[in-house]
Amino acid sequence: MPVVFFGHGSPMNTLDRNQYTESWRRLGASIPRPRAILCVSAHWYTEGTAVTAMGNPRTIHDFYGFPQALFDVQYPAPGEPRLASRVRELLAPADVGLDQSWGLDHGTWSVLKHAYPDADVPVVQLSIDGTKPPPFHYEIGKRLAPLREEGVLVVGSGNVVHNLRLMKRGGGAPFDWAVRFNEKVRRALAARDHRALVDFEGLGEDARLAVPTPEHYLPLLYIAGLQREDEAMSFAVDGYDLGSISMLTAVAGLPAG
Numbered sequence: 001m002p003v004v005f006f007g008h009g010s011p012m013n014t015l016d017r018n019q020y021t022e023s024w025r026r027l028g029a030s031i032p033r034p035r036a037i038l039c040v041s042a043h044w045y046t047e048g049t050a051v052t053a054m055g056n057p058r059t060i061h062d063f064y065g066f067p068q069a070l071f072d073v074q075y076p077a078p079g080e081p082r083l084a085s086r087v088r089e090l091l092a093p094a095d096v097g098l099d100q101s102w103g104l105d106h107g108t109w110s111v112l113k114h115a116y117p118d119a120d121v122p123v124v125q126l127s128i129d130g131t132k133p134p135p136f137h138y139e140i141g142k143r144l145a146p147l148r149e150e151g152v153l154v155v156g157s158g159n160v161v162h163n164l165r166l167m168k169r170g171g172g173a174p175f176d177w178a179v180r181f182n183e184k185v186r187r188a189l190a191a192r193d194h195r196a197l198v199d200f201e202g203l204g205e206d207a208r209l210a211v212p213t214p215e216h217y218l219p220l221l222y223i224a225g226l227q228r229e230d231e232a233m234s235f236a237v238d239g240y241d242l243g244s245i246s247m248l249t250a251v252a253g254l255p256a257g
Contacts, residue, residue, distance in 0.1 A: 001034055001148045001151060002252060003155075004155050004223065005156040005157075005223040005248075006249050007159045007237075008042075008159065011106045011110050012070065014106070014114075020237055020249070023249060024236075025114045025115065025117075034121055034151055036123070037153045038087065038123075038147060038154045038155065039123060039124070039125050039155045039156075040154075040155070042128070042157060042215045042219055043062055043106060044105055044125055045127070048129055049096045049097070049129045050099040050126075051088060051124060052102050052125045053079070053084035054100050056079060057103040058103035059074045059109060060102070060106070061073075075112060077116075078122045079123065080122035083122065085098070086147070090144055091143055110157075128218050130214075135198055138194065138221040140222060141222035142226065144222070156220055157219055160246045161182050161246035162212075163209055163212050164244070166243070167245065174243050177206045182238075186235065197224050210246075228252070231253050234250070235249065235251075
């Protein structure tokens with residue numbers, strides 16, 4: 001299976017048809033059908049590591065101030081407790097909790113609603129341990145590699161640039177620092193320069209503004225860790241919303257043609 005990082009942006013993308021959501025639809029159609037999906041979402045940011053292990057995860061509406069139509073969205077994909085146990089096995093001796101309470105947050109369902117609109121592929125979420133540094137998350141990604149041979153699509157969902165405090169609510173051109181940082185990350189992905197991705201904080205003021213908090217950036221490191229030596233990284237879509245959010249979606253391992 002390939003691996004995918006989705007730049008998910010606003011929850012409203014769930015309801016919209018735009019260049020980003022259309023690219024997610026095309027991507028879902030181009031990937032061999034997975035037996036299950038493991039998603040690392042920016043919106044399950046925890047102390048410690050956990051994996052959802054219930055048979056029927058709930059749809060979590062973890063936002064406020066949006067139209068009722070967004071709160072009405074359901075994504076009734078089944079869970080996959082066996083995959084949760086497999087993830088725990090692969091990450092041992094790290095302590096991975098088998099969670100029975102979380103579900104699927106909007107970082108997961110806002111993109112899968114387009115990529116897999118029938119919600120008929122089992123979905124499991126892996127939390128991001130916010131107490132750990134970037135290299136930890138990259139290494140966790142590498143340890144998940146056997147899942148690719150087992151028919152599991154591993155997905156990271158976040159945003160390379162994500163600064164809500166500085167966003168332009170009326171829209172407008174992206175900030176120069178947002179473009180510079182996004183392009184540096186894109187070049188590092190294309191060159192398979194994983195060290196630069198892990199050491200993103202060394203990119204100075206642009207990094208500080210683009211990643212004021214790490215939860216939206218870290219899912220990218222799981223996907224980088226899963227990229228094989230002989231695999232190119234392709235870019236399904238790129239762009240900017242509200243001046244300070246980049247929408248880069250990156251894929252490694254797509255079959256030719």
